[in-house]
Each structure stands twice: as structure tokens, then as C-alpha cells.
Amino acid sequence: MERRCDICQENEAIYTDYSRGVSLCTNCLKSSIRRRAWAVLENELQEGDKIVVAHSGGKDSSLALYITKEFIDTHPDMKLNLVSLTIDEGTFYRKASIELAKKLAEKLGIRYIVFTMEDIHGISIEDIKVNIPKNWRRSVCTYCGVLRRQAINAVARELGASVVITGHNLDDIVQTSLMNIARGDVNALVKTLRHERRIEEGLIPRIRPLKYVYEREIAALVIALGIPAHLGKCPFTQGMRIGIRRVIDELEDEASGSKIRALRSFYLITRSIRPRVEIKRCKVCGEPTTADLCKACQFKLELSDFFGKDLLKPPSFEKASSEKEWIWSNR
Ligand code: SF4
Numbered sequence: 001m002e003r004r005c006d007i008c009q010e011n012e013a014i015y016t017d018y019s020r021g022v023s024l025c026t027n028c029l030k031s032s033i034r035r036r037a038w039a040v041l042e043n044e045l046q047e048g049d050k051i052v053v054a055h056s057g058g059k060d061s062s063l064a065l066y067i068t069k070e071f072i073d074t075h076p077d078m079k080l081n082l083v084s085l086t087i088d089e090g091t092f093y094r095k096a097s098i099e100l101a102k103k104l105a106e107k108l109g110i111r112y113i114v115f116t117m118e119d120i121h122g123i124s125i126e127d128i129k130v131n132i133p134k135n136w137r138r139s140v141c142t143y144c145g146v147l148r149r150q151a152i153n154a155v156a157r158e159l160g161a162s163v164v165i166t167g168h169n170l171d172d173i174v175q176t177s178l179m180n181i182a183r184g185d186v187n188a189l190v191k192t193l194r195h196e197r198r199i200e201e202g203l204i205p206r207i208r209p210l211k212y213v214y215e216r217e218i219a220a221l222v223i224a225l226g227i228p229a230h231l232g233k234c235p236f237t238q239g240m241r242i243g244i245r246r247v248i249d250e251l252e253d254e255a256s257g258s259k260i261r262a263l264r265s266f267y268l269i270t271r272s273i274r275p276r277v278e279i280k281r282c283k284v285c286g287e288p289t290t291a292d293l294c295k296a297c298q299f300k301l302e303l304s305d306f307f308g309k310d311l312l313k314p315p316s317f318e319k320a321s322s323e324k325e326w327i328w329s330n331r
């Protein structure tokens with residue numbers, strides 16, 4: 001039997017929020033997610049911001065783009081500007097999501113740009129996955145995460161962006177926080193949770209509008225609204241995150257609301273911790289780092305040894321520089 005929405009009492013419910021014991025229709029779910037996401041955007045965006053949305057074409061970044069575009073359209077006084085950026089890791093899985101990313105950007109009338117990992121780092125994630133042995137010292141996801149993060153920062157900076165928006169959701173942030181705890185890395189834990197809009201030279205501030213939104217809420221809304229987005233998971237997933245995700249999902253099944261309570265607790269615990277980090281410039285690529293070499297260059301050094309080719313060449317951003325004018329013009 002069709003279930004009515006508990007909020008408006010009118011439309012068919014498409015999603016049940018077990019922690020609050022309410023079922024919601026598409027409109028009420030959208031309003032609820034938008035309220036949380038816009039509160040973050042209102043708090044963290046500044047007038048005149050040039051925003052790059054890191055848009056993989058997956059459900060999270062696609063919804064982040066969609067919601068940010070609605071925010072911009074309803075806040076013309078803030079004079080915000082937006083571009084969608086995909087970093088193509090070079091995996092067969094990414095091909096399908098790039099098409100969907102383009103489709104969504106076109107539908108929303110947003111400028112869209114793609115850079116390949118090969119353009120920037122001289123190697124694709126598919127190359128790493130196919131060639132490194134199973135018992136190699138790091139998982140393919142560790143390489144992918146670090147190289148992609150650095151690529152997004154470097155391209156956004158070359159484009160002259162003032163802020164990067166990502167699609168990280170509540171589940172992602174709780175998982176990453178627990179992984180940092182399991183590794184005993186308190187500095188990384190604080191960095192995961194504290195996203196102050198502080199300008200550190202060369203580091204573009206990041207905003208995560210979906211940080212208080214559950215992954216399954218995002219999936220339900222993306223499907224209900226028919227937003228073009230890839231719903232599958234990358235088949236290369238490896239490493240600690242798989243086990244951590246399972247544990248947190250089981251906990252949420254046992255006690256609804258555990259994820260949001262865990263996130264609030266992490267914020268409270270880390271509120272008074274001041275990490276001692278000195279930001280320097282990487283000796284090879286010039287990216288901001290806390291060591292002499294940034295993580296991406298440390299990894300590229302290892303991969304250069306493994307593949308027998310020099311991957312430490314400075315990345316080329318001619319494309320970003322030449323597209324800068326076009327990207328931010330005539331908005
Ligand atoms: Fe990269 Fe791993 Fe994510 Fe696949 S699952 S996109 S390899 S980090």
C-alpha cells in the first residue's frame with residue numbers, strides 16, 4: 001500500500017528517515033536536504049566567489065552541483081560564479097560518469113571542464129591498478145585519493161577559483177574520521193573535520209554542502225528527481241574504508257542516528273585541538289604541504305621507481321590558463 005508523506009500528508013513517501021521515524025515525499029526530502037546544504041553554503045560562501053565544483057558525475061557531487069546552482073540562482077546579490085570540473089582518473093568506470101557529468105552541467109547551463117590524471121600527473125589510476133602487485137605497500141585508492149585531491153587543488157588554483165565545492169556526505173566524513181582515529185593520525189582527523197575558511201597560500205578552501213546529509217538520502221533524491229548521475233561504485237575500491245564502512249553501516253542499522261551523533265561527537269572532541277602544522281611548499285611541484293615533498297610527489301617518486309619513468313615532472317596547466325577567461329566570462 002502506498003505510504004503518505006508524514007510532513008505534507010499529501011504526496012507519496014519515497015524515503016524513510018528511521019532516526020526521526022518519518023517518511024518523506026520527494027518535495028519534503030528535497031526541502032530537508034536543501035535546508036542543511038544551504039545553511040553550510042550561507043555560512044561559508046562569500047560574495048563574488050568563483051566556485052569550482054569537483055564533479056565526478058557520481059550521485060554526491062552531482063547533487064552538490066545541483067543544489068549549489070539553485071543557491072546561486074536564488075542569491076543573485078552574492079554575485080557567485082560556478083564551473084564544473086571533472087578529474088578523469090582514466091578508469092573504465094569513470095567514462096560513463098563523465099558523460100553524465102557533462103549532461104548535468106549542460107542541463108543546468110554550467111560551464112564544464114575535464115582534466116585527465118595523465119595530463120596532470122603523467123599516469124592514470126588504471127595504469128596503477130593494472131600494474132602494481134596486490135601486496136604493494138599502498139592500495140590503489142590511497143594513490144587515487146591523494147593524486148586526485150592535489151589535481152583538483154592545482155587546477156582550481158590555475159583557473160583562479162576562490163573556493164572548491166565537493167560532494168562529501170555525512171557517511172564519507174564519519175568513515176574518514178574513524179580511519180584517521182584507527183591510524184592514530186590526530187592532525188588528519190582535525191583537518192577532516194575543521195574546514196575553516198582560512199586562506200593558506202596555494203590551498204583553495206573547500207566547502208562540503210552535503211556534510212550533514214546521509215548517503216542514502218542523496219541516492220533517494222537523485223533517483224526521485226532524475227538528476228543525471230552515475231549510481232554505481234568504483235570497482236577498484238580497496239583498503240581500510242571497506243571495513244570501516246561496514247562497521248558504521250551496521251551500527252546505524254542497530255541504532256538509527258549513530259552516524260550523525262558520531263559526527264557531532266568528533267566535532268566536540270576536536271574543537272579544542274590546535275594541530276601544529278606548518279605549511280610549506282613542496283620542493284618538486286610547489287604545492288602546499290607540511291613536509292619537504294607533498295604526498296603526491298612522494299607517491300610519484302615511488303611510482304617512478306616502479307614504472308621506470310620520471311613522473312616527477314611539474315604538471316602542465318596550459319589548458320587551465322588558456323580556458324580561464326572563457327570559464328568565468330559572460331555569466
Ligand atoms: Fe579512486 Fe578508489 Fe575511489 Fe576508485 S574507489 S575512484 S580507485 S579512490
Ligand code: ZN
Pocket residue numbers: 005006007008009010011024025026027028029
Ligand atoms: Zn511531503
Ligand code: ZN
Pocket residue numbers: 282283284285286287293294295296297298
Ligand atoms: Zn609536490
